[in-house]
Amino acid sequence: MSSERRASELRRSMPLLPISTVMQLTELSARQIRYYEEHDLIQPHRTEGNRRMFSLNDVDTLLEIKDMLEQGVNMAGIKKLFEMKKNPAVQAAKAKEEVSDAQLRRIMREEMLNSGRHQRTSLRQADLSRFYQ
Amino acid sequence: MSSERRASELRRSMPLLPISTVMQLTELSARQIRYYEEHDLIQPHRTEGNRRMFSLNDVDTLLEIKDMLEQGVNMAGIKKLFEMKKNPAVQAAKAKEEVSDAQLRRIMREEMLNSGRHQRTSLRQADLSRFYQ
DNA sequence: ATTCTGTGTGAGGAAAACTAACATCAATAG
DNA sequence: CTATTGATGTTAGTTTTCCTCACACAGAAT
Numbered sequence: 001m002s003s004e005r006r007a008s009e010l011r012r013s014m015p016l017l018p019i020s021t022v023m024q025l026t027e028l029s030a031r032q033i034r035y036y037e038e039h040d041l042i043q044p045h046r047t048e049g050n051r052r053m054f055s056l057n058d059v060d061t062l063l064e065i066k067d068m069l070e071q072g073v074n075m076a077g078i079k080k081l082f083e084m085k086k087n088p089a090v091q092a093a094k095a096k097e098e099v100s101d102a103q104l105r106r107i108m109r110e111e112m113l114n115s116g117r118h119q120r121t122s123l124r125q126a127d128l129s130r131f132y133q
Numbered sequence: 134m135s136s137e138r139r140a141s142e143l144r145r146s147m148p149l150l151p152i153s154t155v156m157q158l159t160e161l162s163a164r165q166i167r168y169y170e171e172h173d174l175i176q177p178h179r180t181e182g183n184r185r186m187f188s189l190n191d192v193d194t195l196l197e198i199k200d201m202l203e204q205g206v207n208m209a210g211i212k213k214l215f216e217m218k219k220n221p222a223v224q225a226a227k228a229k230e231e232v233s234d235a236q237l238r239r240i241m242r243e244e245m246l247n248s249g250r251h252q253r254t255s256l257r258q259a260d261l262s263r264f265y266q
Numbered sequence: 267a268t269t270c271t272g273t274g275t276g277a278g279g280a281a282a283a284c285t286a287a288c289a290t291c292a293a294t295a296g
Numbered sequence: 297c298t299a300t301t302g303a304t305g306t307t308a309g310t311t312t313t314c315c316t317c318a319c320a321c322a323g324a325a326t
Binding site for chain 4: 184208
């Protein structure tokens with residue numbers, strides 16, 4: 001009944017990684033990573049000495065951001081999509097899997113119109129529906 | 134069919150963590166971690182700039198080392214135990230789970246006597262059999 | 267034609283990590 | 297009992313990594 005401590009028990013939200021590691025894992029530049037933080041898409045921890053420390057969740061988020069950018073979505077669009085992900089209506093729909101693509105698109109459109117009174121056109125760059133199956 | 138990249142796919146042998154993170158994860162001092170490396174119990178990677186980068190496997194190994202030290206095994210004993218772990222005979226026995234405690238102890242004793250012609254007494258500090266159940 | 271967006275780059279400064287050396291204190295050996 | 301060894305602490309001096317801030321720039325949007 002010896003030690004039960006294991007590195008595999010790591011919480012995905014634990015701040016473990018310096019920016020250099022995250023750069024390698026995501027193939028993003030430090031500039032890009034900091035820019036996305038500036039736009040509040042990630043909130044890495046800070047050490048006492050003000051160094052950013054990233055979690056595995058942060059890495060996943062950055063990979064999603066990279067993906068969307070590569071597909072032509074701009075920052076504003078990504079922000080909206082992330083907000084939407086937190087939306088209880090969307091989450092419930094996704095969880096129950098009782099939505100068709102069309103329905104999900106409608107939910108998303110409503111949410112966008114609802115919260116996007118400003119810069120209404122900012123999402124036109126790409127078809128967002130691609131990002132939810 | 135979007136991105137399949139995930140931080141959860143991380144190989145446990147990937148060098149991800151700086152020493153500060155490993156210190157927190159293991160509650161070991163930098164001095165201790167470097168000392169164990171000096172004694173070849175871990176082999177962390179190095180960045181281009183000579184910084185140590187640790188894998189999750191390294192963290193696990195360090196936790197094992199800590200465990201053994203706390204139970205009174207000295208470095209020499211830990212080295213032997215780690216060598217034993219790599220021993221095909223022991224591995225096979227463990228894998229097949231067809232060994233009793235007594236049998237495993239005998240295998241280990243033989244291995245110790247075999248490879249430990251020098252400093253035969255260095256392991257006396259603690260009962261090694263505790264470390265294999 | 268001008269503004270906005272996302273990213274590159276460089277300067278200057280601070281934090282974190284490195285090696286090497288010496289200090290310490292308990293356990294072991296002689 | 298004294299001397300040695302083993303594991304760790306501490307400190308000094310250096311190098312690397314990361315930080316912020318500022319300016320540059322190309323392509324897209326207005």
